[in-house]
Amino acid sequence: MTQTVQPAPAPEEQATTFVEVDPSTLIVGANVRLDPRLDKDFVESIRERGVRVPIVAHRDGQGQLVVLYGQRRTVAAVQTGRPTVPVVVIAEPGEADRLIDQLAENHHRAGLTTHEDVMAFQQLAVLGVPAGAIAQRTARPKPVVEAALRVASSEVARKATERWDFLDLEQSAALAEFEGDDEAIRFLVQSAKNGGFAHQLQRLRDDRESKAQRAALVAQLTEAGIKVIEQPPMQDPKRAKLEYLKTGRRQVTEDNHKDCKGHAAYIHQEWVNEDGKRGYVWKAGYACTNYPKYGHTHRYPPGASFSDRRTLDDMTEEEVEAARAERRDVRESNKAWDSALKVRQAWLKQFAARKTPPKTAAVFIAKALASCDHQIRSAMEGSHKLARDLFGVEHETYQSGHRRGKLLADLCTTEGRATMVTLVMILAAYEENLPRDAWRRDEPGATEYLRYLQSEGYELSEVEQRARNGGKKP
Structure with missing residues (x-):
């Protein structure tokens, strides 16, 4: 029931009281916060649960309640149509006291840490509240709640939020992806502290995807009974890619080499930019493990000159290291x-x-x-x-x-x-x-x-x- 506004008592009779009033009757007084900055989550929380922390106000000379602390709660309650809000009515402070108290109320306020958020969401889940209901009742986006629950289910991510207060929820959830990979966790925590987190995370995801793709391709070849070897160098005296080999005048290919005892596959990466996919993918190439023994000839046998480019044998140690460093850099x-x-x-x-x-x-x-x-x-x-x-x-x-x-x-x-x-x-x-x-x-x-x-x-x-x-x- 809405409290009827009474005339203000004399100052000496005024004491702290508690009332429930229609928020639209409140007057938002002068405040050090010039803009209430109402974010969507806060407004939805007031809509769903109402004002849970009482607003503090004083009565003016006409008996009207003037808000001292709780500007954002008042405006949000009016916007969401809450019928009443709790108000603690105190004596009117002096102007200097008002300013000091409002500054103190806003500055000396600590928000919940990521770890505290995670543990609260976990407790709600343990109580049987589904993620969607948690999101609705706490006015938090469902992806945020789901991320918090992923963190709660990961020991390394949960402990990280407890240890490092600079980790936000999104970063903590990313740690859960790499549970068991201590090096990846270390890189991510450093990036969260020093900058570049999104880039480090994407690089780790790409590396993980690349390794998984390579392992799947190796497993596929092994299951098919094909030996997997390292990619042969250009002028190896025994091993060679099939594209460089001939049998007589006939070009050696995967199809006509399958029955050769030296038939093998190597794994290499190729750059693709097609069908919406852009980047390196792992592919299988084919080679012979001992082409002289199995009757093949090389188009460029060892010692043949087919390029004006300098070889490693022609370089000094410093030039060799510089060339290798350049290739690594690329x-x-x-x-x-x-x-x-x-x-x-x-x-x-x-x-x-x-x-x-x-x-x-x-x-x-x-x-x-x-x-x-x-x-x-x-x-x-x-x-x-x-x-x-x-x-x-x-x-x-x-x-x-x-x-x-x-x-x-x-x-x-x-x-x-x-x-x-x-x-x-x-x-x-x-x-x-x-x-x-x-x-x-x-x-x-x-x-x-x-x-x-x-x-x-x-x-x-x-x-x-x-x-x-x-x-x-x-």
């Missing part, structure tokens, strides 16, 4: 770039969901269009393929029954959204046409693109920093 940088691409495009997808553009949008758009970079022309000719993916709209063609570009144009419902759509189309154009070796090129378009992403809050990985710096290591 191999590792390419892998790092492939992982960074996934993180970058996931960030772009979130960025594209913004309703209003950043203040820097107009300048960047103007400079990009003035540059006449080929990436923008190429994306326009391809009907902005990646931009459509980021916005989740259908890919149109001349035969699709639409005027090409109509679906993207339909997103431009306001001036701000139109600017945002234009910005994303240009960013997607650069992203879609970034060369895989941009990390070792001096490419002005790629440089400006990555600098802009960084200015808008995207955390560049080391390999992306090289691309931003025109191929120079940071």
Whole structure:
């Protein structure tokens, strides 16, 4: 029942009291918090559970209740239509005391740690409350609740949240993915503390997927009765890839070599960019383990010269080490770039969901269009393929029954959204046409693109920093 507002008693008679009142009758007084900053989760919590911590107010000269502490709870209760809220009524403080107390209330308040969140969600689950119901009743997104429960079920992730308070829930859930891999856990914790977590996580996931794919391919070949060997070097005196072998004049192939006692397979990686998949995949190649013994000849027998390139035998020890270091750098940088691409495009997808553009949008758009970079022309000719993916709209063609570009144009419902759509189309154009070796090129378009992403809050990985710096290591 709504409490009827009574005239204010004389100051000497005023004492602390507790009342239940209609929140719309409360007056939100002066507050050090200039903006209540009501987030969705907080509002939904008030809608679902009401105001659980009483608001503190005093009565003014007309007997009206003026909120001292609980501005956000009051506004949220009004927005969600709560019929009553609990209010503790105290004597009106002096102006200096009000300011000091409001500062103290907001500053000396510690939120729950990730570990405390995890343990609370776990206790609810033990009590039989499903994840969906936990999310609804606590006004937290269901993916957040599910992540917390994954952390709770992982000993290493649960202990990590207890030990390191800088780990957030998403990072803690990622640790659970690598239970049993101490090195991966160490890398992730370091990245959570020092930066670059998303990139380190993606690299570890890619490495794990690559190892699993390789192991599956080896198992498949072994089950088929095919011996698996290391990839033969170019001029090995016994082992050789079938593509370099002949039997008489006939080219040796997988089909005509299957019955050879030296038939074997080797595992190697190939770069693919087709059917929506971009990156290295493991494939099987075939070789003979002793081609002279089994009657084959090599197109380039040991000692044959087929290139002007220097061999390792022609190099000094320092040159050999430099050549090997360069190859390692290329191999590792390419892998790092492939992982960074996934993180970058996931960030772009979130960025594209913004309703209003950043203040820097107009300048960047103007400079990009003035540059006449080929990436923008190429994306326009391809009907902005990646931009459509980021916005989740259908890919149109001349035969699709639409005027090409109509679906993207339909997103431009306001001036701000139109600017945002234009910005994303240009960013997607650069992203879609970034060369895989941009990390070792001096490419002005790629440089400006990555600098802009960084200015808008995207955390560049080391390999992306090289691309931003025109191929120079940071």
